[in-house]
Amino acid sequence: MTLEALPTRIELPPLKLGDITVDTPVVLAPMAGITNKAFRRLCREFGGGLYVAEMVTSRALVERSPESLRIIEHDDDEEVRSVQLYGVDPVTVGAAVRLLVEEDRADHIDLNFGCPVPKVTRRGGGSALPWKIDLFTAIVQTAVREASKGDIPLTIKMRKGIDEDHLTYLEAGRIARDAGVAAVALHGRTASQFYSGKADWDSIARLREALPDIPVLGNGDIWSAEDAERMVRQTGVDGVVVGRGCQGRPWLFGDLQAAFDGREDRIRPGLREVADAVYRHAELMIDTFGDEGKALRDIRKHMAWYFKGYVVGGDLRAQLATVPDLATLRGLLDQLDMESPYPGADAEGPRGRAGTPKRTALPDRWLESRSLNDEQRATIKAAELDVSGG
Numbered sequence: 001m002t003l004e005a006l007p008t009r010i011e012l013p014p015l016k017l018g019d020i021t022v023d024t025p026v027v028l029a030p031m032a033g034i035t036n037k038a039f040r041r042l043c044r045e046f047g048g049g050l051y052v053a054e055m056v057t058s059r060a061l062v063e064r065s066p067e068s069l070r071i072i073e074h075d076d077d078e079e080v081r082s083v084q085l086y087g088v089d090p091v092t093v094g095a096a097v098r099l100l101v102e103e104d105r106a107d108h109i110d111l112n113f114g115c116p117v118p119k120v121t122r123r124g125g126g127s128a129l130p131w132k133i134d135l136f137t138a139i140v141q142t143a144v145r146e147a148s149k150g151d152i153p154l155t156i157k158m159r160k161g162i163d164e165d166h167l168t169y170l171e172a173g174r175i176a177r178d179a180g181v182a183a184v185a186l187h188g189r190t191a192s193q194f195y196s197g198k199a200d201w202d203s204i205a206r207l208r209e210a211l212p213d214i215p216v217l218g219n220g221d222i223w224s225a226e227d228a229e230r231m232v233r234q235t236g237v238d239g240v241v242v243g244r245g246c247q248g249r250p251w252l253f254g255d256l257q258a259a260f261d262g263r264e265d266r267i268r269p270g271l272r273e274v275a276d277a278v279y280r281h282a283e284l285m286i287d288t289f290g291d292e293g294k295a296l297r298d299i300r301k302h303m304a305w306y307f308k309g310y311v312v313g314g315d316l317r318a319q320l321a322t323v324p325d326l327a328t329l330r331g332l333l334d335q336l337d338m339e340s341p342y343p344g345a346d347a348e349g350p351r352g353r354a355g356t357p358k359r360t361a362l363p364d365r366w367l368e369s370r371s372l373n374d375e376q377r378a379t380i381k382a383a384e385l386d387v388s389g390g
């Protein structure tokens, strides 16, 4: 029997992050604009794992902007309240971690060093940051120190580097490990790849080997439980981080749970079940935002993901993508052919953001040295403004 023919059984022990035990070593990747309280609930109803909130900028949190306080809210039954911080300045990141710890607003904190968006990297933030070893070290050390005061495990999430000629992940992983992080997660792409091409799982395997003493989590291009199984087998990671694969498919966490339990059953929803999930998602979003119009505007982007591969007419798709309120949504969903079965492969595979590779926007002379010069120090101060996305 070939390996491929074996039933998918992912044998991994629970993931340990400090004092926290995540029985099913699966992480919902933080996604700005997606992994809010409503979406996390929808996903975790299907399976176990760690469900990370949308990233929040340290400065906005320290300034207590209403949006940042909304982002870090959790449902009462979220056992592990997981928050992701973005920051570029050790003092502000430290203050944000302190706020979370002192006010008991999180059980796990992740730092985002993976954001490839030009307005972030142009100022030295996100995936551009680990290139500056002094700054990266100071941020991680400060964050770990503040988090440890409340015994809160702190993790980092990063990319391979800026581009293939400027890789940072092995060094950043070692620095973070030495600073005392509870785990590191690697998205196997460089910043300049954005979401294009294929994630490089070999780099994940190399990081796993380089850091034998802490958990390493693998991220990139897991679209099914079978992909998760392949990643675990190929790289030896301690857990998987799943992003775009669950957009419009919150039941992927059910499939992952089954695979980790050694079961072969998979959730294959027909249109009726998809319609139910969409409606429930909308209701949860209304609860989360407290504003029906805002909730429905936000859910529009999910429609193409939910109905990918299903038989839905063009007109109906267009109307779903501009739905204004819950009553209209009900009416549109009722027009679907509820007996229509799961379409198979058409509903699977890549979805969500892709993009094309382009040179990463960076501050002047960023790549010339691995430490900050005075001008860059000033640039980076401005890097926390109005940032979202990873």
Ligand SMILES: Cc1cc2nc3c(=O)[nH]c(=O)nc-3n(C[C@H](O)[C@H](O)[C@H](O)COP(=O)(O)O)c2cc1C
Pocket: 029, 030, 031, 032, 033, 034, 054, 055, 084, 112, 113, 114, 115, 157, 187, 219, 220, 221, 222, 241, 242, 243, 244, 245, 352, 353, 388, 389, 390
């Ligand atoms: C819409 C969107 C928003 C994202 N926002 C964040 C974020 O806030 N923080 C972060 O670390 N990564 C963010 N990411 C990156 C994902 O967490 C993940 O690393 C990436 O999508 C690769 O995993 P995947 O192939 O499973 O999607 C975002 C990705 C997408 C598609």
